[in-house]
Each structure stands twice: as C-alpha cells, then as structure tokens.
Amino acid sequence: MATVTIRNVWKYYGETPAVKDLNITCPDGSFVSILGPSGCGKSSTMRMIAGLEHISSGDILFDEQRVNDLAPKDRDVAMVFENYALYPHKSVYENIANPLRLRGASESTVKERVEGAAKLLEISHLLGRRPHELSGGQKQRVAIGRAIVREPKLFLFDEPIAHLDAKLRAHMRGEIKHLQRTLGTTMIYVTHDQLEALSMADYIAVMHDGELQQWGTPSEIFNNPVNAWVAGFVGEPAMNFLTCGIKGEGDGVSLMHKNFEIPLLPGQVRQLNGAAQTGVARMGVRPDAMSISMTRPSEAAIRGEIFVNELLGGDMLVEVELDDCRIRVKTTPEFAGKPGETCYLTVNRDKWHVFDAGDGHAYF
Amino acid sequence: MTDVSSLSGTSREVASKLFRARAHSVEVEARPRAEITHKPRKFNPPMPKHYYYYLMAPAIAILAFISLYPFFWLIIMSLQDVDIGGGEWIGLKNYTKLFTDARFIDGWILLAQYSVMCLGLQVGLGVTLAVVVNSSKYEKYLVTALLMPMMMAPAVAGLLWLFLYNGTFGWYHWVLQSAGILDSASILASADTAMYAIVLVDVWQWTPLITIIALAGLKRVPRDQLEANMVDGASPLRNFFAIILPNLYPVLLIAVLLRFMDNFRFIDSILVLTGGGPGSATKILPVYLFEVAFKFFKLGRGAAIALTLLIVTILLGKLLVRVFEKPQGGKG
Numbered sequence: 001m002a003t004v005t006i007r008n009v010w011k012y013y014g015e016t017p018a019v020k021d022l023n024i025t026c027p028d029g030s031f032v033s034i035l036g037p038s039g040c041g042k043s044s045t046m047r048m049i050a051g052l053e054h055i056s057s058g059d060i061l062f063d064e065q066r067v068n069d070l071a072p073k074d075r076d077v078a079m080v081f082e083n084y085a086l087y088p089h090k091s092v093y094e095n096i097a098n099p100l101r102l103r104g105a106s107e108s109t110v111k112e113r114v115e116g117a118a119k120l121l122e123i124s125h126l127l128g129r130r131p132h133e134l135s136g137g138q139k140q141r142v143a144i145g146r147a148i149v150r151e152p153k154l155f156l157f158d159e160p161i162a163h164l165d166a167k168l169r170a171h172m173r174g175e176i177k178h179l180q181r182t183l184g185t186t187m188i189y190v191t192h193d194q195l196e197a198l199s200m201a202d203y204i205a206v207m208h209d210g211e212l213q214q215w216g217t218p219s220e221i222f223n224n225p226v227n228a229w230v231a232g233f234v235g236e237p238a239m240n241f242l243t244c245g246i247k248g249e250g251d252g253v254s255l256m257h258k259n260f261e262i263p264l265l266p267g268q269v270r271q272l273n274g275a276a277q278t279g280v281a282r283m284g285v286r287p288d289a290m291s292i293s294m295t296r297p298s299e300a301a302i303r304g305e306i307f308v309n310e311l312l313g314g315d316m317l318v319e320v321e322l323d324d325c326r327i328r329v330k331t332t333p334e335f336a337g338k339p340g341e342t343c344y345l346t347v348n349r350d351k352w353h354v355f356d357a358g359d360g361h362a363y364f
Numbered sequence: 365m366t367d368v369s370s371l372s373g374t375s376r377e378v379a380s381k382l383f384r385a386r387a388h389s390v391e392v393e394a395r396p397r398a399e400i401t402h403k404p405r406k407f408n409p410p411m412p413k414h415y416y417y418y419l420m421a422p423a424i425a426i427l428a429f430i431s432l433y434p435f436f437w438l439i440i441m442s443l444q445d446v447d448i449g450g451g452e453w454i455g456l457k458n459y460t461k462l463f464t465d466a467r468f469i470d471g472w473i474l475l476a477q478y479s480v481m482c483l484g485l486q487v488g489l490g491v492t493l494a495v496v497v498n499s500s501k502y503e504k505y506l507v508t509a510l511l512m513p514m515m516m517a518p519a520v521a522g523l524l525w526l527f528l529y530n531g532t533f534g535w536y537h538w539v540l541q542s543a544g545i546l547d548s549a550s551i552l553a554s555a556d557t558a559m560y561a562i563v564l565v566d567v568w569q570w571t572p573l574i575t576i577i578a579l580a581g582l583k584r585v586p587r588d589q590l591e592a593n594m595v596d597g598a599s600p601l602r603n604f605f606a607i608i609l610p611n612l613y614p615v616l617l618i619a620v621l622l623r624f625m626d627n628f629r630f631i632d633s634i635l636v637l638t639g640g641g642p643g644s645a646t647k648i649l650p651v652y653l654f655e656v657a658f659k660f661f662k663l664g665r666g667a668a669i670a671l672t673l674l675i676v677t678i679l680l681g682k683l684l685v686r687v688f689e690k691p692q693g694g695k696g
Contacts, residue, residue, distance in 0.1 A: 052591050073597040085588035089610045102597035146596070156595075 002062040002153040002186055003028045004049065009058035011044045011210075018044045020210040022058070026188060026203070031180050033189045033201035037233070041210040042190045046156050049188065051075050062153060073102070078147035079156040082163070084139045086131040092118075092142050093127040099150040117149040120179070137168045144176070148183060155180070155187040162193070173199055194234045198222060206230050223351075228360035231284050231353060237317060240327035242283045243357060246272070255283055255354070258323040260302040265349050271364040272354060280357040287330040289351035292318055293344050294337055301344040306337045320345060442667035451664065458668035468669065471649035474559070478648050479627040481563045482570075486623060487616065489567065490574025495604075497575065498582045507579070510572040518569065522636030525565045526552075529637070552638055555645035562634050562646050569633070570626070574619045581615035582608065617688035621681060628677050649673060 004026040011019035019041040026032040034042040047053040049060055051072035059066050067075050078099065086095050094101075096117055100110045118124040121141045131139060140160060147155055161172045177200045180187045191197055197204045198218045206213040206221060214226045225231035231239050245256035253272060254263040264272065272281070296303075304320040304327075311317075316333045319326050320343060329345060337343050354363045442458055444451035462468050497506045513521065528536040531550030540546040551561045589607050598606060631650045634640070640647035640655065647655070653673065657666025 050591075050595055052594065071599075072591075072594040073599065075595075077595060079592065079595045081588045081592055083588050085586070085592035087589060087593070087607065098593070099596040102593075102602065146592075150596075 001028055001184065004032075004154060004186060004188065005059075005061040006045070006049070007059045007061065009045070009048065009060060010056045011041065011048060011053065012056045018210050019048070022207075022210075022212055024205050024212065024215065026186055029184050029186055030202045031177065031187045031189065031200060032203045032205065033191060033197035034205045034207060035191060035194055035197040035234075036207035037192055040207040042192075042207050043158060045207070046079075046158055046188060046190045049154075050077055050079050050156050075154075076152050077154040077156055078150055078152040080140075080143045080147050080158065080160040082159045084131075084143040084160075086139055086142055086146075088131050090130075091127070092123065092129050092131070092134070095131065095142055096127075096145040096149050098146060103150070113149050114145075117145045120148070120182075121145050136164055137172070140164065140172065144179070148179070151183075152185065155185055155189075157187065157189040159191055160189075161196070162191070169196075176200065195236065198234070206233065208233070224362070225353065226362055228282055228284060228355040228362070231355070231362070235286055237287050237328055237330070239284045239286050239353075241355075242285075242322075242325060242327065244281055244283045246279055246281055255281070257283075257302075259304060260300065262300045262302075262347060262349070264354075268349075268354070268364050278357065281363070282355040282357050282360070284353040284355055285327070285347055286351065287317065287328045289348045290327075290329045291346045291348070292320070292329045292331050292335065292337070293346070294341065296344050297346055301346050303342065303344055306339050306341050306343050308339055309335070309337070318343075438667045438670060441664050442671050444664045446663040446667075447661060454664070458665050459672075461665070462668060462672065467644060467647065467652055468649070470644060471647060471652040474644075474646065475628070475648040475650070478559065478563060478566075478646075479624060481559075482566045482627055483620060483623055485563070485567045486571045486574050487620060490571045490619070491578045491612065491616070493571065493575040494578035494582055495608075498579055507576065510575055512572075513569045514572050516569065518630055518632035519636055521565060521569050522633030525561075525568075525633070526637055529561060553642060555642050558638050558642055558645045562637055565633050565637065566627070566630075570623060574616075574623065577615050577619040578612060581612040585611040613688055617685065620688075621684055624684070625677060625681065628673060 004024075006022050006024040009019060009022045010017060022041075022045060024032075034045060036042045044053060048055050051067070051070060051074075055068050059068055061067065062075070087098065090098070093114055096114045097110045100113060105113070114127070115124065118127055121144060123138060123141050123145065126134060126138060126142070131142070134142065140163075143160065147157075157176070160176070161169045164172060173196060176189075189197075189201065198221070201218060203215065204218055204221050205215050208229055213230050214221055216224075221230065221234055225234065228241065232241065242257060247254055247256045247261070248263075251266060251269060252263065253269045254261050293301075302322065304322045307319040307321040307326055309316060309318050311333055314333070316331050316335050318329045318331055318335065318337065320329060327345070355361065356363065441451065443453065443455060445454045445458075493510070497503055497510070500506060516524070525536075528534045529551050531537055531553065534550065537546065537550055540551065546557070551557045585608050589611075590603055593603050593607050628650060631648070631654060634646060634648070634651055635654065638646045640651040649669070650673065653666055653669045656662050656669060
C-alpha cells in the first residue's frame with residue numbers, strides 16, 4: 001500500500017521528450033488509470049515507476065521515499081505486462097511462485113500463497129501446466145497471479161487485457177476491478193482504451209504527447225473535459241466539434257453557424273468571457289446530448305440532411321450533413337428518417353461544451 | 365437503400381456520393397481483360413513412382429560415389445590387414461587388438477581431457493564474451509574483430525602459435541616466462557604443459573564461433589521476461605541464470621555439438637604444433653589415428669579406429685541432444 005507521487009518527471013529518448021513535466025499523485029489504495037493514445041508517454045511513465053527506465057529528471061516517490069535510484073527488485077512493485085511475459089520453461093505453479101522464491105520465502109509459504117492466488121483467480125486446475133498449454137485469458141490470469149502472490153506496495157498493469165477478445169475483455173474488466181477492491185492495493189493501470197479507463201478507474205490521468213492533459217474521476221473526465229483533445233478522445237462515439245462564431249453582448253450571447261444560431265444559457269455567458277473578443281469558438285456536443293426530429297421543434301434547432309443511419313443494436317447512430325460538416329447523433333432504433341431527408345437537431349445545452357478556437361481549452 | 369431510382373432529386377446526389385466508391389469499382393471491373401488463348405496447364409500432374417526415382421538417380425549416384433562407397437570400403441578395410449600392396453581378411457582382429465593397445469586407450473583419455481577443456485573454456489568464455497559484446501555500443505566492430513581467428517585455416521593458426529610459443533623468440537613464451545609460469549623450455553616442449561598449449565590454440569580459434577552463436581541467441585531472449593523477472597525481484601546475476609541461460613540452451617546445443625565434433629576431427633593445428641608429442645602427451649585419438657593410418661600405413665587398423673571414433677561421436681552427439689533438450693527448471 002503506497003501513495004505514488006510523480007513530481008516534475010521528464011523522460012528523454014535521445015533528444016526526443018517522451019514525458020514532459022509530469023505531475024501525478026495516486027492516493028493510497030486507489031485505482032488510477034493512465035489513458036492516452038499510443039506514443040503518448042503512458043508506458044514510459046509506468047516503466048519509470050517500475051524502475052525499468054531511467055528517469056531523465058524529476059522524482060518518483062512511494063509514500064515519502066524517493067525511489068529514483070532503486071533497482072526494480074527493491075521497489076516492491078508487481079507488474080503485469082501486455083504480453084504476459086510468462087516464463088515458458090517453468091510451470092504455472094513456478095511462474096506464480098517466482099517472486100516469492102526470489103525473495104527467499106519458505107516452501108510452505110510459497111505453496112500456501114500460490115494456491116491462494118490460484119484459487120482467487122480460478123486457475124487452481126492449471127498449476128501443473130506450462131504457459132504454452134494455456135489460452136490467452138488463462139495466461140493473463142497467471143500473469144496477474146504472479147503479481148498478486150507477493151502482496152506488493154503497488155500494482156502496475158500495462159494494457160494487460162489488450163490482446164483478449166472483446167467478450168473476455170469485458171469480463172476481465174470486472175474481475176480486475178473487483179480484485180483491486182478486494183486487495184486494496186494501489187494500482188496504476190495503463191491503457192489506450194477509454195472504455196477500460198472509464199469503467200474501472202477511481203481516477204484517470206489523460207496523457208497526450210507526453211503531457212498530462214487532465215486528472216480526475218471518470219465522470220469529471222467525461223462530463224467536464226478541460227480541453228477539446230480530451231473531449232474528443234474520451235467517449236464513444238466521439239464528440240462532434242463545430243467551429244462557430246460568437247454573436248451578441250451582455251446576456252444575449254449566441255453561437256452562430258451557417259445552419260443555426262443557438263443562444264447560450266445565462267450562466268454560460270460569463271464563462272465564455274474571453275472568447276467573446278476573438279469572435280470564434282469550437283462547440284462540442286456528444287452524440288447523446290442531442291435529439292433528432294423530422295419536424296422543426298424550435299427556432300434554435302439545427303437544420304441538416306440525414307447522410308446515413310447506423311443501427312447499433314439498442315441505439316441508432318445518425319450521421320447528419322450540415323453545410324460544411326457532418327455530425328453524429330444518437331437516437332432510438334425507432335427513428336424513421338431516411339438518408340437524404342431534412343431533419344432537425346436540438347442540442348441539450350446543459351451538456352454542451354465550448355472550447356477555445358486556438359489552444360482548445362474548455363470554457364465550459 | 366440500394367434502390368436509387370426511388371430517391372428524390374437532392375437525395376440522388378447523396379446516393380451518388382454514397383455509391384461513388386462502388387461505381388468506380390464497377391468501372392475497373394468493366395475494363396477488357398487480356399484474351400485467354402490457352403487452357404492453364406495443370407501444375408503437378410500425378411506421375412508414376414518410378415519417374416521420381418529416375419529424377420533422384422543422378423544425385424544418389426554421385427552421393428554413393430563420394431560418400432557411401434568410401435564408407436563401406438572403410439568398413440571392409442577395418443576387417444582386413446591392409447598394407448600398400450593389398451589386404452588379407454582377418455575378421456574382427458583389428459578391433460579386438462584395440463582393447464589391448466595402450467596408446468589407443470590413452471588416446472581416448474587424452475581426447476576426453478582435450479575436448480572437455482576446450483568445450484568448457486569455449487562455452488564459458490564464449491557466452492561471457494557474447495554478453496559483453498551484446499551490451500557494448502561497439503558491437504559491430506567487436507564482432508568483426510572476433511571473427512578474425514575463425515577465418516584462419518587451422519594449420520596456419522598452428523604455425524602462428526608455434527611461432528608465438530617458440531622458446532627462443534616467441535612473444536607469448538616471453539610473457540609466460542616473465543610471469544614466472546614457465547622456465548626456459550617452451551610450453552610445447554614439456555609433457556606437463558603441451559596439452560594446455562593446444563587447448564589454448566583451439567580456444568583462441570573457436571571461442572568466437574560460440575560467441576557469435578550465443579550472441580544470436582541473446583538477441584532473441586524476450587525482453588519482457590527479463591523485465592518481469594527484474595520486477596519480481598531478481599538481481600542481474602539471477603536474471604542471467606533464470607531467463608537468459610534457459611533461452612540460450614537451444615543455440616548453445618548447436619554450438620557445443622559443432623565444437624565437440626570438430627574436436628574429434630580437427631587435428632591440423634595439433635599436428636603442426638606438437639605432432640602428438642612430447643612423448644605421447646598430446647596424442648589424442650585422432651592424432652594417433654593419423655599416425656597409424658598414414659605414418660605406419662596400417663590402413664586396416666586405422667579404419668577400425670576411425671569407425672570406433674565415428675560410433676562414439678554419434679552416440680555422444682545423441683546423448684548431448686537428449687540432455688539439452690530436456691526442459692530446464694520447474695517442478696510438476
């Protein structure tokens with residue numbers, strides 16, 4: 001159990017910075033997910049925490065102890081690798097027992113702990129096998145078993161379920177989350193899958209281009225993204241962005257577009273202060289924060305033409321063509337519009353976002 | 365969706381956008397194809413079995429001429445008392461005499477000593493060198509430098525070392541003498557040290573082979589396993605024995621097999637350096653075989669020794685493969 005503090009950490013590969021001035025504090029016992037696309041520096045960060053990469057500058061602290069110069073074996077962390085990294089020449093039992101043996105545990109402790117871990121992960125019947133005789137999901141459980149058997153200070157999971165099929169992945173998401181709750185050990189979980197991060201983590205650190213974009217709970221990340229990049233990366237289907245003009249002064253400010261003019265809610269006008277001067281902003285609306293209808297519900301509705309309908313089982317995704325762009329709206333499968341027909345979109349203004357047209361930071 | 369005609373005016377534009385990709389592919393499909401003028405020939409028509417034997421016959425004939433004929437002739441020779449002039453059938457006498465031949469027995473013992481020393485040093489040094497080279501940023505240059513001894517013909521290597529070991533002007537002799545290891549006699553001149561001298565030459569020439577092979581093996585040691593073991597709590601040394609070495613076993617097997625069979629065959633440098641002497645101190649079995657067959661021209665006896673050597677080589681090779689192929693470590 002440990003609080004992990006990452007303080008002003010930089011990582012350079014040659015001249016290229018992979019992690020830029022990262023500051024994160026993972027509270028004791030929490031499940032923290034580092035989320036970002038490939039190449040954003042999330043794996044480098046995890047490897048620095050594990051001690052597998054040199055820290056170019058800055059400090060990493062476990063509780064109050066600076067661990068920069070500790071070898072991986074002295075950090076008391078357990079890691080699950082993307083490719084499981086099982087030892088092919090050892091049985092499942094010996095794979096799980098490895099961390100205990102390396103720390104000189106007695107034979108009876110090893111037996112007890114390995115069997116305990118195997119039981120927790122429901123792999124007791126596999127202990128005698130070798131890794132090449134296991135399926136992907138079983139290998140992944142063995143890798144987790146090897147991590148939990150030692151009761152370390154910190155778990156590091158590096159995209160552990162990325163290689164499983166979709167159904168098993170959904171199942172393992174629940175299992176890993178339950179496991180972390182049961183053990184109560186701090187966990188840092190690296191993933192590029194925003195669904196994994198949103199569904200499992202207590203806190204999410206969103207990274208892009210080596211920089212921390214946002215730190216927050218899943219609902220904060222989803223509902224109040226700090227910039228357009230986070231807003232676009234989190235959420236499936238992705239958020240729609242429209243570049244709009246800003247018109248009006250005082251209380252009567254509205255967003256202008258070729259297809260529509262929508263007034264802001266009173267509270268939002270104040271938040272938009274800065275952008276009013278530039279006269280442009282980017283509006284962001286999630287597909288489920290809009291409703292679609294075939295008749296004009298109000299003056300503020302957006303007029304468009306249906307481009308294509310996609311039925312996604314319980315939902316229908318409608319792509320609507322405006323004059324200069326297309327946006328996607330989520331609706332019910334009963335929606336009767338056909339491609340080519342005119343439709344009207346109503347934005348739920350409690351749930352929309354406005355971002356700066358330049359640097360992309362969020363006004364609200 | 366596909367019924368384009370039922371759509372209204374504007375929607376036709378939409379439809380044309382939607383189906384643009386498809387229209388394009390139709391266009392491609394519609395291009396005229398090259399005329400097919402003949403029926404494609406069947407690739408592997410079934411042929412009667414003797415057809416394949418005819419195809420193989422030249423290869424088998426050549427193989428029989430250069431390999432099988434001498435081999436069977438060797439067996440026949442080993443059952444005869446052969447001199448330059450001709451042979452006389454003596455049955456298994458050549459073999460039975462070997463058991464009472466002290467120099468034959470000594471040859472085996474010396475060969476075992478020589479081979480074990482060579483292999484042990486070469487594998488130990490070779491793997492160590494491979495690890496060093498692998499972690500060096502000058503890897504490319506080091507590999508080139510290491511390859512040089514291997515490029516040399518063994519007899520030339522023998523001459524080179526004969527020069528270096530020379531008791532009057534040999535540089536190594538001078539070094540060893542200055543260090544107090546040797547007295548004024550050359551290392552090759554003493555029955556106690558001559559064996560070490562020939563082992564050193566073999567190690568010098570062939571350790572690079574083990575290094576190169578081990579280096580190739582090191583390249584495919586999975587990095588994530590190493591890292592997992594480090595996080596699990598292994599020191600670099602334990603990491604080497606737990607992960608790197610087991611991953612090297614298959615390639616080391618090949619290296620050891622090659623080298624051990626070479627040790628049983630390559631005597632060029634020994635013949636140049638000591639010729640089996642002083643006394644019989646370095647007369648390992650292949651050297652003795654050379655002496656019997658080509659100095660005394662007891663070809664029948666030589667053939668018997670050669671066959672014995674061949675059989676033992678095959679058996680030992682099989683044994684080595686069995687030992688190395690056994691999965692390492694782990695219980696249950």
